[in-house]
Amino acid sequence: MIYLEAMSRADELRRLIEYHNDRYYNKDNPEISDFEYDMLLRELENIEDEFPELKTADSPTMHVGGVSSKKFSPVVHQVPMESLHDSFSHNELRDFDRKVREVVDSPLYIVEPKFDGLSVSCEYRNGVFTRGSTRGDGQVGEDVTENLMTIKSLPKKLTNAPEFLEVRGEVYMSFATFERLCEEQLDNDEKPFKNPRNAAAGSLRQKDSAVTAKRSLDIFVFNIQQIKGAELHNHKQSLDYLTELGFPTAPFYETFDSIEDVITEIERIGNMRGEFPFGIDGAVVKVNDFVQRRLIGSTAKFPKWAEAYKYPPEEKVTILKEVEFNVGRTGVITPVGIFEPVLLAGTTVSRATLHNEDFIKEKDIRIGDKVLIRKAGEIIPEVLSVSEHCADSEELSFPKNCPSCNTPLVRDEDEAALRCTNTDCPAQLMRHLIHFVSRDAMDIDGLGPAVLSQLVENELISSPADIYKLKAEDISSLERMGEKSAANLITAIDNSKSRELYRLIYALGIRHIGLKAAKLMCEHFGSIDDILSAKPEDYLAIDGFGEIMAQSAYSYFALPATAELLEQLKTSGINVQGQKKVLDSMIFEGKTFVLTGTLPTMNRSDASALIEQNGGKTSSSVSKKTSYVLAGEDAGSKLTKAQTLGVTIITEEQLISMIENQSLL
Numbered sequence: 001m002i003y004l005e006a007m008s009r010a011d012e013l014r015r016l017i018e019y020h021n022d023r024y025y026n027k028d029n030p031e032i033s034d035f036e037y038d039m040l041l042r043e044l045e046n047i048e049d050e051f052p053e054l055k056t057a058d059s060p061t062m063h064v065g066g067v068s069s070k071k072f073s074p075v076v077h078q079v080p081m082e083s084l085h086d087s088f089s090h091n092e093l094r095d096f097d098r099k100v101r102e103v104v105d106s107p108l109y110i111v112e113p114k115f116d117g118l119s120v121s122c123e124y125r126n127g128v129f130t131r132g133s134t135r136g137d138g139q140v141g142e143d144v145t146e147n148l149m150t151i152k153s154l155p156k157k158l159t160n161a162p163e164f165l166e167v168r169g170e171v172y173m174s175f176a177t178f179e180r181l182c183e184e185q186l187d188n189d190e191k192p193f194k195n196p197r198n199a200a201a202g203s204l205r206q207k208d209s210a211v212t213a214k215r216s217l218d219i220f221v222f223n224i225q226q227i228k229g230a231e232l233h234n235h236k237q238s239l240d241y242l243t244e245l246g247f248p249t250a251p252f253y254e255t256f257d258s259i260e261d262v263i264t265e266i267e268r269i270g271n272m273r274g275e276f277p278f279g280i281d282g283a284v285v286k287v288n289d290f291v292q293r294r295l296i297g298s299t300a301k302f303p304k305w306a307e308a309y310k311y312p313p314e315e316k317v318t319i320l321k322e323v324e325f326n327v328g329r330t331g332v333i334t335p336v337g338i339f340e341p342v343l344l345a346g347t348t349v350s351r352a353t354l355h356n357e358d359f360i361k362e363k364d365i366r367i368g369d370k371v372l373i374r375k376a377g378e379i380i381p382e383v384l385s386v387s388e389h390c391a392d393s394e395e396l397s398f399p400k401n402c403p404s405c406n407t408p409l410v411r412d413e414d415e416a417a418l419r420c421t422n423t424d425c426p427a428q429l430m431r432h433l434i435h436f437v438s439r440d441a442m443d444i445d446g447l448g449p450a451v452l453s454q455l456v457e458n459e460l461i462s463s464p465a466d467i468y469k470l471k472a473e474d475i476s477s478l479e480r481m482g483e484k485s486a487a488n489l490i491t492a493i494d495n496s497k498s499r500e501l502y503r504l505i506y507a508l509g510i511r512h513i514g515l516k517a518a519k520l521m522c523e524h525f526g527s528i529d530d531i532l533s534a535k536p537e538d539y540l541a542i543d544g545f546g547e548i549m550a551q552s553a554y555s556y557f558a559l560p561a562t563a564e565l566l567e568q569l570k571t572s573g574i575n576v577q578g579q580k581k582v583l584d585s586m587i588f589e590g591k592t593f594v595l596t597g598t599l600p601t602m603n604r605s606d607a608s609a610l611i612e613q614n615g616g617k618t619s620s621s622v623s624k625k626t627s628y629v630l631a632g633e634d635a636g637s638k639l640t641k642a643q644t645l646g647v648t649i650i651t652e653e654q655l656i657s658m659i660e661n662q663s664l665l
Contacts, residue, residue, distance in 0.1 A: 006047050010054045013044040017060040034281060035313045038086055061301065072142035072205070073621045073641055075133035079225040081119060081168060082138060083301055084284065084308040090263050093285065096307040097259035100287060103296045108288040110235050111265045112253045114308055115220050116279035117172030118201040122148065122221070127161030129154070131636045134205070138301075143637050146620060147204050150213035155246045162229030167242065169221035173200040174277050177216045182380065195380070196279050207620055208516075218278070221247040234288045255288055270311050282310040315374040316349075317387050318342040320367055323354065323396060325403045327427035329435055330511050331420040333399070333409060335360065337371075337383060344375055352381035357398050358416040368393035404428070429463070430456060432509050436464045440515055441507030442496040446489045454478045464507070465565055467493060468572035501528070501578035504569070508562075512552040520544050521553065526580025528566055532557055581613075587662050588616025591627040594642070597635030599652045607652070614659055622647060628665075630655055 017040055023031050041060065048055040055061070087093050100107050119135040132148035133141040148154060151171065158165070173181070178196040185192040193199035203215035224238045232238045236255055243249045256262045266283040273280060287293050287305040296305040318339045326334045335354040342349055352373060354360055363386060365371065370388040375381055401408055402420035404427035409418040420428065433452050437444040444467070455461045460474050470493065475486035505518035513521070524542045525531045534557070539550035556562055570576050593611050595604045595618060602610070607630060608618045622629060622641040629642040629649045642649055648665060650658075658664055 003051060006051050007054055010044060010047045010051075013040055013047070014056075014060060016040055017044065021060060033313060035310070038088070038310060042086070042088070072134075072144060073637055075121075075131070075136075075141045075143050075637060077121060077133070077136075077139060077141060077225075079166065080138050081121060081135040081141070081225075082298060082303055084306055085302040086282075087307050087309045088312070093263055093266070093307065093309060094259055096285070097262075100296060100305065104287070104289075104292040106257065107292060108234075108255050108257055109259070109262050110253055110255050110286050110288045111262055111269070112222060112250045112284050112286075113269055113276075113280045114282035114284045114310075115170040115172055115222070115250075116195075116197045116281040117170040117220075118197070118204055120144070120148065120169055120171055120204070120219070121225060122154065122167050122169060124158055124161060124165040124167075125634075126163060127158035128634065129156045130634060142205070143621070144204055145636065146209040147206060147212040148219075150209055151217050151219050153218045153248045158245050161245060162227055164226065164228040165245075166225040166227075167221045167247065168223040168225050169219045169247075171200050171204050171217055171219050172196065172278050173203065173215065173217055175279070176277065179380075181215065192380075209620070219248060221249055232290070234290055235286055236288055266309050273311065280311075282308050284308050313374055314344060315372055315384065316342045316344050317370050317372055318349075319390075320365065320369050320371050322367060325399055327402060327404045327420055327425060327431075329428060329431035329509055331402075331422070331425065331428055333402070333418040333420065335396070335398070337365075339371070339373065342373070344373065344381065349373065349375070349381045352383055354383060356416040357418065360396055364389075366393040366395050402427075424462075426456075433461070433464065433467075435509050436507045437467070437496075438507075441503055442499055443503070444489075444496045445492045446485070447492065451475075451478065451481070451489070454481075463565060463568075465568035465572065468497070468569065468574065497572070497574045499575060501575060504528075504574060504576070505531075508556070508565075510553060510556045512549045513556075517545070517549055517553075522578035523581035526578050528570070528576035532563060532566070584613045585659065585662060586615040587659060587664065588614045588627075591616045591664075592625060593618050593628050593630055594620070594622050594626050594638055594647075595630045596638035597632030599630070599632040602652060607655070610655070610659070628655075 017037070020032060020037050020040070044059070045061050048059065048061060085096075087096060097107075121133050121135070121141065122129060123131045129149070130145075131143065132145045133143055135141050148171075149156065154169075173196040175196065178193070178199055181199060182192040193202060199215070200217055203212050203217055206212045221242055222239070223235075224232065224242065230241070232241060236253065239249050239253055254265060256265060262285055266285070269280070269283045285307045287296060293303070293305040296303075298304055318341075320337050320339055322338045324336045324338060326336055328334060335356070337352050337354050339350050339352070354365060363383065365383065365386055366389060368390045369386045370390065372384045372387045373381055374384060398418060399409065402422065402425060405420065405422050405425040407420050407422040407425065409420055411418050422428070430449075430453065433456070434449055436442055437447045437452070447467070452461075455470075455474075455478070458478070460470065461467055470490070472483070472486040472490050475481050475489050476483050481489075500522070502515070502518040502522040505513070505521055506515050520542050521531065521539075525534060525538075534554065536550060536554045539545055539553050540547065542550070545553075566576070588611055593608075593616055595607055599607060611618055611630075616627075619626065622638050622645065624645055624647075626642065626645070626647045629638060629647050630652065631639050631642075631649050632652065639649065641647075650665060654665060
């Protein structure tokens with residue numbers, strides 16, 4: 001490669017990599033695979049190695065890809081959270097070993113799985129978890145303490161702990177949790193996360209920690225960043241120590257004195273990838289001894305004493321035999337490809353979504369084609385491309401009518417999806433019923449998909465209102481349902497009648513109206529009758545509603561079929577009264593509060609509710625716009641930032657005093 005050609009390609013690669021860094025690290029929505037990204041970075045590294053004068057200080061080869069978001073308070077890492085240099089071949093691992101042995105004699109290596117998640121720092125003072133942050137750019141991350149507090153596997157208090165401890169871990173989402181989340185997103189016609197890593201990152205970086213809590217994240221802790229009060233000499237000793245303290249660490253980690261044994265172990269781990277309930281994208285090799293690590297040192301971006309071996313994505317070619325068109329809960333038609341079964345990442349794959357008509361046209365997918373497929377994040381099958389058009393392949397034609405009810409399909413102006421608009425569509429009915437009885441909705445225990453399917457097939461129910469007309473003898477006549485099961489189910493149905501109104505609103509499955517929006521509606525209107533009589537401008541007046549949500553809600557409740565359904569539900573005895581939000585006062589109108597630390601008598605939820613009941617708002621991050629910081633014991637970085645910005649800091653007692661005296665400080 002000549003110099004001018006190299007310079008042009010290096011500039012192009014830097015722009016590409018920084019764009020994909022932003023999509024991956026900051027937006028949690030990558031456009032290319034990890035392997036494709038790694039190859040772009042490797043190409044740039046090779047150019048910079050061949051032409052050192054082209055290496056710039058701000059090159060993506062010189063820094064971690066993420067940045068600290070303005071949504072969260074910044075955290076400066078006292079110990080940089082470095083990235084790892086990647087290897088893609090055994091010879092590259094041997095080259096790493098050679099460079100290590102040029103500096104130290106007889107290194108002992110430790111090998112661990114490389115978890116595919118979001119890297120975080122967690123700080124403990126006298127055994128109490130006080131602050132957690134993302135890696136960010138390696139120097140400055142984001143304060144996500146409250147969200148990390150929702151992770152059950154992360155210890156909040158340590159016994160026999162040192163005076164201060166900072167650990168590094170990887171927050172991840174298990175395959176089972178990821179599958180459930182994707183199913184929920186698809187059922188709600190939402191765009192699902194591409195893989196568990198991005199689902200974990202997107203969940204941890206939520207402004208509302210309640211959303212994070214619902215996502216059931218987990219963590220593995222793999223390193224000690226700082227420690228005061230204990231002395232450790234090598235990495236294996238530190239991992240054993242972390243395990244003793246109660247941290248979830250790697251399920252296995254072994255030491256080896258030969259790089260060939262390291263390679264054998266890496267291959268062993270690679271062959272086990274399909275057996276883990278979580279994602280790994282490689283294995284990590286580290287020099288075990290801390291003194292040797294200091295001698296070997298680091299570059300501006302990587303430690304020279306560690307190397308990550310990245311496993312190549314497993315891809316297979318198979319034949320597309322046919323395409324099914326499935327009807328979602330809100331009427332969206334989704335094409336699903338049926339393939340010749342193929343073993344991929346440990347399981348047999350024979351089906352994968354083809355997304356929509358635009359996706360199929362873009363990739364020119366035809367029935368009978370040989371297609372290249374892989375598992376995104378090692379779990380969700382996806383079609384990458386057509387590898388060969390076969391001689392007898394047939395172009396796909398989308399149905400003009402719903403495959404379930406034969407209603408003419410419509411295509412929304414702003415979407416690629418075709419939609420069935422028939423509210424009585426049988427396919428939509430089944431998905432709608434499953435949503436209606438789900439845990440966050442009416443929560444009818446025992447009324448799962450199998451029982452619902454039997455009830456529909458036996459023509460015992462054709463709408464949610466029919467659930468409340470069921471009798472015990474209707475249920476006991478079903479397959480595998482005896483008198484006791486029937487009685488228990490009738491009790492569960494009766495118990496659901498007293499659920500909060502917002503859960504009924506959510507259960508109705510209105511487009512763009514999730515659980516939080518349903519709560520806001522009930523706080524604003526107070527009853528079903530008020531909702532039914534509302535005008536479009538009434539919905540727009542709800543704090544947190546935009547035009548799309550307002551129009552969707554208004555359109556749904558303006559339908560005669562909706563009024564009829566709600567009347568039937570009301571007649572059945574379902575609760576249709578909400579708790580309209582009535583403010584105690586407007587003393588905090590226009591004021592924003594940030595809560596930090598442990599309060600003497602209230603938890604944060606109670607304190608937030610009290611502030612909102614008096615016209616105020618709460619936020620998770622401190623800024624110049626913050627009016628007050630309500631601080632309790634063990635207040636962390638938010639208190640420090642408030643002091644720096646000159647924000648008024650108050651106690652719980654002062655908060656109550658302001659409300660009682662109707663006077664601001």
